[in-house]
Amino acid sequence: MRILGIDTATSVASAAVIEDGKLIAEQFHPSHGSESDATLARGKSNHAEIILPLIESVLAKADISLADISGLAVSVGPGSFTGVRIGLSTVKGLAYGWDVPVVGVSTLLANAARVENFDGLVCSLLDARKNEVYAALFSRTEMDLTRLMEDVVVPVDAVVKRIQTLARAASCLFIGDGVRMYEKKLLGALGNGVRLCAGGSCLSVAASVARLGGDRLRSSKGDELAALAPVYLRPPEAETRRNNQT
Numbered sequence: 001m002r003i004l005g006i007d008t009a010t011s012v013a014s015a016a017v018i019e020d021g022k023l024i025a026e027q028f029h030p031s032h033g034s035e036s037d038a039t040l041a042r043g044k045s046n047h048a049e050i051i052l053p054l055i056e057s058v059l060a061k062a063d064i065s066l067a068d069i070s071g072l073a074v075s076v077g078p079g080s081f082t083g084v085r086i087g088l089s090t091v092k093g094l095a096y097g098w099d100v101p102v103v104g105v106s107t108l109l110a111n112a113a114r115v116e117n118f119d120g121l122v123c124s125l126l127d128a129r130k131n132e133v134y135a136a137l138f139s140r141t142e143m144d145l146t147r148l149m150e151d152v153v154v155p156v157d158a159v160v161k162r163i164q165t166l167a168r169a170a171s172c173l174f175i176g177d178g179v180r181m182y183e184k185k186l187l188g189a190l191g192n193g194v195r196l197c198a199g200g201s202c203l204s205v206a207a208s209v210a211r212l213g214g215d216r217l218r219s220s221k222g223d224e225l226a227a228l229a230p231v232y233l234r235p236p237e238a239e240t241r242r243n244n245q246t
Helices: 035-040 047-062 081-098 107-112 156-164 183-190 205-217 237-245
Strands: 002-007 013-019 022-029 071-075 102-105 120-129 132-141 144-154 173-175 195-197
Touching: 002 047, 002 081, 002 205, 013 047, 013 205, 022 047, 022 205, 047 081, 071 081, 071 205, 081 102, 102 107, 102 205, 107 120, 107 132, 107 144, 107 205, 120 144, 120 156, 132 156, 144 156, 156 183, 183 195
Parallel strands: 002 071, 071 102, 120 173, 173 195
Antiparallel strands: 002 013, 013 022, 120 132, 132 144
């Protein structure tokens, strides 16, 4: 089973092809290793302009075409509101055109699933701006990832307080672009035992999306396209402004 995974919800857009659980190819924009620059320049990179070329590039790298794909998987948020919409609309267009099943995957879950060779607490942390983060907490043991906290959007202090109540808090691994933004606060509150990873040395989010999507597609027909919707966790800016004006 070949799965094409797509992520445009995070600061680094990515596409990846997984075949029977094995990574065949992945592509990033900006290029892999420049995640720190992408985080600082978020909003300047137009995922809408690069996602189709990125998909074409990863398919060429894998030496396959869309006709060879068994299913599609896409990160549905939380993350960049615009990015989430771009990813969903792109995947829905491909699914209608090629008649393949689609699975939506939590961006925070996929981000946490990038972690390998680590046992302990994993906190998926993405910058949500407005002095908040998108966060979810997991326990990782060998190949199992168990969710301990649902996806939330909160100040980073609230995440720290939740982690402090758990055993093994001092050895928690944080991953995502929120790490760079709140590095000093995390180390100050939890000590130098915590591990911080902005994500540049890991698999792409799209690769994790593809793997998680493939796991689901092996036991289901995928999600209903009409019901597949963005996960924002808070109202979009435009909706907030409209409510404030009424």
